[in-house]
Each structure stands twice: as C-alpha cells, then as structure tokens.
Amino acid sequence: DMKVTQMPRYLIKRMGENVLLECGQDMSHETMYWYRQDPGLGLQLIYISYDVDSNSEGDIPKGYRVSRKKREHFSLILDSAKTNQTSVYFCASSAGTGGAVWAEQFFGPGTRLTVL
C-alpha cells in the first residue's frame, strides 16, 4: 500500500519549545520533501532530501532543520519554535527528483502545528 504517514497530526507548542515532526513512506522513494501550507498561499518548500544524509534547502529553510538517517524516514525539526511557524506542514515523497513530470509527489495527511 503506497502511503506517506505523518506524526503527530496535531501539535500545540509554546514559543521557544523544540518541535519534531516525523514523516514516513513505504514506497522506497529516494526523494522526500517538507512543505508548509498557509491560508491564501500555495505550498512552500522548506527542505528537500535526495536520499539519506543528502538534504538541501528549499525556498524557506530559515528556522528549520531536517534529518534523514533512513530512506523511509524524514524529520523536520524546529529549534525554539516561533509563533509565525504556526502552519500546516506536509511531507511528500517521489521516485525521482525535482519537477520532472514522471516524479509525481505523494503527500502525507499533514501536521497542524500551533505555536502559542
């Protein structure tokens, strides 16, 4: 069953606390992504991972870091969360890289993070 999972689904944190968002996929995809979705805006790419320990910044990496120690897992870490990081975070994976038409991205259900 082709699936991208995210944990937790909902999270409330206080400003300054650390946040760990987890993502898993069962398709052995090399490439994984973290996006955030805010009202009225398209999804914005935070980080992209091309494989284990091969990560690159996306368009809005400031305030975030990632970790990929296994191909099937990709974590997003917020060190000292800020209120403007309140958002819905989506993880995705694809068999290829970049924007190739054949590298369709499969998305997880999202994590709704609220930073108070």
Place this chain on the structure above:
Amino acid sequence: KTQVEQSPQSLVVRQGENCVLQCNYSVTPDNHLRWFKQDTGKGLVSLTVLVDQKDKTSNGRYSATLDKDAKHSTLHITATLLDDTATYICVVGDRGSALGRLHFGAGTQLIVIP
C-alpha cells in the same frame, strides 16, 4: 510574486451541476501542469497531469485542458457529487529534470451542496 494564480478563490455549486476551475501562471519554462485534490484535513492527491503545448486529459468526471501559449489551464468537473467538496490545487513544474521545481497555486475551494 505569485507565479500561479487560481480562480475563483471559492465556489459553491449544487450537486449535479458542472463547474470550471481556472489556473493562470507565469512560470517559465513550463514543463508540465498537474491538478491536485485536497480534502479537508488531508494531503494532496493527483487528479491529472498535462504536458503538451495544447493538451487535454480526462479522468472520469474530471477533465482538464492546458494551453502553454496562453499559460492557462482549466479543470472541469462534470455532474458534481458531495464528495467533490475539496480544495483543488494547480501546480506547475518548470523543468523535466532533477533541476526542476514545482510552483503551487493557493487553490480553489469547491463546496458542493445538496
């Protein structure tokens, strides 16, 4: 600057009616365009992908067109069902390679009422 604009922002239709969603973009180069459906509280699911200069696709009650000269795409939903209630997102890929990036629209929120 937003490179993918979708209209309308929201739309309410009665079950059984047809509807058309629009996507205009300025992404260059424009390698392909994909439409996603996002149910409330869920992830994005691909509906169709368009590739050719002037392309048409059909997937059940969903059909889509792309005109790369006009940088414009439409998504048609025929005989809407209550389950079509969702946000529809237009995404443009700027290259057919590993160097390519995806550019996301903000989406059209479709509500189908009985």
